Amino acid sequence: MDGEVDDDVGGELRPVGGSTAALTARVLHPGKGAGRTLSIPPVSFWGGIDGEGRIVDVHHPACGESIVGRALVLSTSKGSSSGSSVLAELIVNGRGPALLVVSEPDAVLVSGCLAAAEISGIRLPVVQVTAEDLERGGGSDLLAVDCVRTEIGALGELHEMSSPHESIVC
Numbered sequence: 001m002d003g004e005v006d007d008d009v010g011g012e013l014r015p016v017g018g019s020t021a022a023l024t025a026r027v028l029h030p031g032k033g034a035g036r037t038l039s040i041p042p043v044s045f046w047g048g049i050d051g052e053g054r055i056v057d058v059h060h061p062a063c064g065e066s067i068v069g070r071a072l073v074l075s076t077s078k079g080s081s082s083g084s085s086v087l088a089e090l091i092v093n094g095r096g097p098a099l100l101v102v103s104e105p106d107a108v109l110v111s112g113c114l115a116a117a118e119i120s121g122i123r124l125p126v127v128q129v130t131a132e133d134l135e136r137g138g139g140s141d142l143l144a145v146d147c148v149r150t151e152i153g154a155l156g157e158l159h160e161m162s163s164p165h166e167s168i169v170c
Contacts, residue, residue, distance in 0.1 A: 022157040023133045025101070027150045029113040031125030033099030034144035034161065038062070038070040044079025045086040045112070053095035071143035072097035073134060076104040087112030092120045099145050100126040101158060103134040123148065127158055 040062040043049065048057035053068035067090075077083055087109060090096035096116070100109055110126055117123045125145045142161040150156045 021160045023129050023136065023160070025127035025129045025133075025145065025147075025156050025158040027125070027147045027152055027154055027156045028102070028105060028128055029110050029117075029124065029126040030147050030150050030152065031099070031113070031117075031123035032146040032148050033071070033097075033125050034142065035069050035071040035098030037073055037140050037143050038065060038067060038097075039073040039139070040065070042074055042076050042078040045077060045083030045090075045108070046080040048079065049086065049090070051089070051093070051095065053090055053097075067097045068095050070097050071099050071101060073101045073143070075131070075134060076102055076106045077108050081108055081111075083108045084111035084115060088115035088119065091116035091122055091124050096124060099124065099143065101134065101143065102126065102128050103131045104128070127156060129158060133158075 040055070041060070043055060043057060043060055043062070048055060048060060049067060050056045053066050055062050055065050055067065057063055087096065091113065100113070102109065105128060113124045113126055125147055127145055127147065140160040144159045144161050145156060147156040
């Protein structure tokens with residue numbers, strides 16, 4: 001089950017105990033979250049996702065899917081930097097994802113999470129994995145991360161879970 005290791009981000013998929021496995025991830029915004037995985041191509045939060053957390057871009061393959069409470073797995077966002085305010089509003093209103101997993105650093109997503117944390121105290125985690133691990137993580141049913149005490153830029157662990165009742169502490 002070993003994967004190739006990227007010298008900047010990590011990438012070894014390894015058992016952590018029981019039926020969970022972990023991917024090494026760089027923390028872009030600290031927080032704690034777990035949810036059912038929704039792996040999608042890049043989406044614009046400005047105009048592509050409505051105020052209820054549903055993907056409404058009719059050209060997006062996941063149109064109609066809800067991001068609410070999900071482990072949202074995507075390489076990066078797309079579109080306007082205004083997407084950060086849409087993401088912040090979704091988080092503050094309880095309509096955002098549970099965590100974000102990206103393979104490219106994304107200032108729009110991180111800015112939205114920073115704003116939401118400042119406004120409401122809700123700290124939605126954003127972690128970066130390799131492109132290869134993004135595909136692996138996107139194939140998992142459930143993902144969790146607890147990087148509340150991890151510094152931005154430091155390495156943490158993104159866990160694949162077999163049950164929503166598992167407890168993950170990094």
